[in-house]
Amino acid sequence: xxxxxxxxxxxxxxxxxxxxxxxxxxxxxxxxxxxxxxxxxxxxxxxxxxxxxxxxxxxxxxxxxxxxxxxxxxxxxxxxxxxxxxxxxxxxxxxxxxxxxxxxxxxxxxxxxxxxxxxxxxxxxxxxxxxxxxxxxxxxxxxxxxxxxxxxxxxxxxxxxxxxxxxxxxxxxxxxxxxxxxxxxxxxxxxxxxxxxxxxxxxxxxxxxxxxxxxxxxxxxxxxxxxxxxxxxxxxxxxxxxxxxxxxxxxxxxxxxxxxxxxxxxxxxxxxxxxxxxxxxxxxxxxxxxxxxxxxxxxxxxxxxxxxxxxxxxxxxxxxxxxxxxxxxxxxxxxxxxxxxxxxxxxxxxxxxxxxxxxxxxxxxxxxxxxxxxxxxxxxxxxxxxxxxxxxxxxxxxxxxxxxxxxxxxxxxxxxxxxxxxxxxxxxxxxxxxxxx
Numbered sequence: 001x002x003x004x005x006x007x008x009x010x011x012x013x014x015x016x017x018x019x020x021x022x023x024x025x026x027x028x029x030x031x032x033x034x035x036x037x038x039x040x041x042x043x044x045x046x047x048x049x050x051x052x053x054x055x056x057x058x059x060x061x062x063x064x065x066x067x068x069x070x071x072x073x074x075x076x077x078x079x080x081x082x083x084x085x086x087x088x089x090x091x092x093x094x095x096x097x098x099x100x101x102x103x104x105x106x107x108x109x110x111x112x113x114x115x116x117x118x119x120x121x122x123x124x125x126x127x128x129x130x131x132x133x134x135x136x137x138x139x140x141x142x143x144x145x146x147x148x149x150x151x152x153x154x155x156x157x158x159x160x161x162x163x164x165x166x167x168x169x170x171x172x173x174x175x176x177x178x179x180x181x182x183x184x185x186x187x188x189x190x191x192x193x194x195x196x197x198x199x200x201x202x203x204x205x206x207x208x209x210x211x212x213x214x215x216x217x218x219x220x221x222x223x224x225x226x227x228x229x230x231x232x233x234x235x236x237x238x239x240x241x242x243x244x245x246x247x248x249x250x251x252x253x254x255x256x257x258x259x260x261x262x263x264x265x266x267x268x269x270x271x272x273x274x275x276x277x278x279x280x281x282x283x284x285x286x287x288x289x290x291x292x293x294x295x296x297x298x299x300x301x302x303x304x305x306x307x308x309x310x311x312x313x314x315x316x317x318x319x320x321x322x323x324x325x326x327x328x329x330x331x332x333x334x335x336x337x338x339x340x341x342x343x344x345x346x347x348x349x350x351x352x353x354x355x356x357x358x359x360x361x362x363x364x365x366x367x368x369x370x371x372x373x374x375x376x377x378x379x380x381x382x383x384x385x386x387x388x389x390x391x392x393x394x395x396x397x398x399x400x401x402x403x404x405x406x407x408x409x410x411x412x413x414x415x416x417x418x419x420x421x422x423x424x425x426x427x428x429x430x431x432x433x434x435x436x437x
Contacts, residue, residue: 058085060110061092066103066254068096069247072168075111080119081167083138090145094414097153103256105152106247107171108159112183117166118142120193123361124370132361139198139357140409142167146199147350147411150174151420155258157250157265159243160184160225160234170199173233174346176258177265180234181243182273184225191330192220194369194381195360202334202341203349207425208232210284211291217334218291218299219322226273238268283315290316294339296331297388300324327365327383332391347421351410352398359397 053062060071070092072079096102109115118139126135149156149171158172160180165187172178180186188197188205197205197217205213212231215221228234238246246268253260277283290302303320306312323331333356341349360366365384372381385391400408411421 057088058082059088059092063101064248064251066101067106067247067251068092068099068102068104069106069108069251072107072109072115075109075113077119078113078116078163079109079111079168080116080122081142081171082119082122083134083141086138086141086145090141090148090412093145093148093152094412097148097415102154103254104250104261105154105156106159106250107156107175108243108247109161109168111162113163113168114158114160114184115165115168115171116163117168117189120166120195120370121374124367124375127361127367136358136361139361140354142170143199143350143354143357143410144412146170146174147347147421148415150200150346150350151415151418153418153420154256155261157261159247160186160228161240161243165189165222167199170201173204174200177236177261178228178234179236179238179243179246179265180225180228181238181240182225183240184228184234185222186228186233187220187222188217189220191218191326191334192369193373194327194330194363194365194367194383196330196333196337196356198353198357200346200349200353202337202353203344203346206338206341210288212284212287214291214299214335214338215287215319217338218296218326218331219319220326221278223278224276227276227278229272230275230279235262236265236269237272238265239270242268277315282313286313286316286319290319294335296323296328296335297390299335300387324387327369327381328385328387328389329363329365329383329391330369332389332394333360333397336394336397343424345422345424347411351408354408354410355400355404356397358401358404359399 058072058074060073062069062071070089072081072085072089074080074085093105096105107114123135123138126132146167155177156175157177158175158179160172160178162183163185164172165185166189169186169188188201190197201217205217207213208216208231216223223231223233225234225237229237246265249264249268250261253264255261286306290306291299293299293302300320300323303316303323306316307320337352337356340352344352363384365381368381368383372378
């Protein structure tokens with residue numbers, strides 16, 4: 001396993017990940033799953049809907065020629081998504097999807113975060129106050145929003161400025177253009193709070209190679225902007241000071257042509273900064289060895305053996321210590337979802353998130369975890385299970401609640417089912433790009 005010219009990485013058996021000149025990822029066959037880009041432009045004839053500018057509220061909207069810029073505007077809460085915010089953003093997206101004037105959608109956050117995720121503190125407080133139904137509704141609307149983004153019939157460009165975590169990561173990860181910058185901090189931290197990486201992330205993580213997706217989901221590892229492109233989390237890296245100019249250029253294009261949009265974004269990307277230690281050869285080998293197992297107990301045992309071996313690394317020790325602090329139930333559920341997601345379409349992944357969420361919000365670990373991390377801030381949760389608890393097949397978390405007997409609410413009622421709802425891999429691969437060889 002060697003690094004070559006700082007632009008490619010050979011893992012094992014001669015398999016190589018190439019980093020691209022044009023900020024796109026070049027892939028050999030085993031790395032095809034690394035391509036996380038997605039876009040489907042299904043209908044170029046849209047009904048006319050005027051988009052008005054808004055200068056107040058949790059979601060700001062600005063019309064700029066062919067672009068509609070939607071800004072998450074709750075900076076004092078790091079743009080954490082609550083029910084009002086999800087509803088506002090979703091209604092705007094549904095209307096813009098039918099507008100002939102809106103060619104491209106730009107999503108960004110106000111302040112030092114794109115979005116820190118769903119407002120889980122508010123959710124936990126609501127459950128304690130007997131408002132479980134309202135909390136479930138907030139999660140439902142967030143999944144519906146993510147489904148609309150994942151199956152949108154116009155290109156969406158996500159500026160992952162600053163903190164991009166949890167539900168906020170869900171807003172970005174299913175868009176065809178995901179732009180990282182020097183202050184991007186990407187993570188799915190749900191196992192820390194007794195929940196599970198939701199918003200369709202099982203679909204996303206399953207399709208990353210070398211078990212990196214499972215590693216990120218288990219550990220809640222924060223990925224810096226410089227690592228987001230090599231890992232497939234972002235499609236581009238653009239310096240933060242250039243995002244404003246890029247936004248204007250995208251507006252000037254006045255097009256929904258994904259090739260033109262991709263080429264324009266590419267003009268703003270320079271050389272990627274040096275990757276962090278996460279992507280060094282030894283760490284990737286350790287991830288590949290330990291996270292290949294099909295249950296969380298076996299993964300933790302593999303890490304324990306790794307730390308006792310002659311080649312023991314600080315990375316393996318830190319990873320083991322991290323997992324032993326997570327909710328064992330959360331790890332088991334996360335593992336199950338990622339294992340199964342390879343057979344699911346994007347709609348099925350979000351539908352299962354809705355079902356699993358219904359059950360997980362009933363579990364004590366969610367309140368225990370949120371309290372320890374965000375309310376009492378003891379940072380020392382007392383989980384309901386030990387790390388080596390065998391949970392079995394977890395079929396109970398996939399059982400459809402009686403409340404959903406007439407259909408699982410994972411998509412917007414206003415949108416009609418189309419073929420874009422049924423893809424099981426990210427369909428747009430930038431075939432016209434010229435990757436680095």
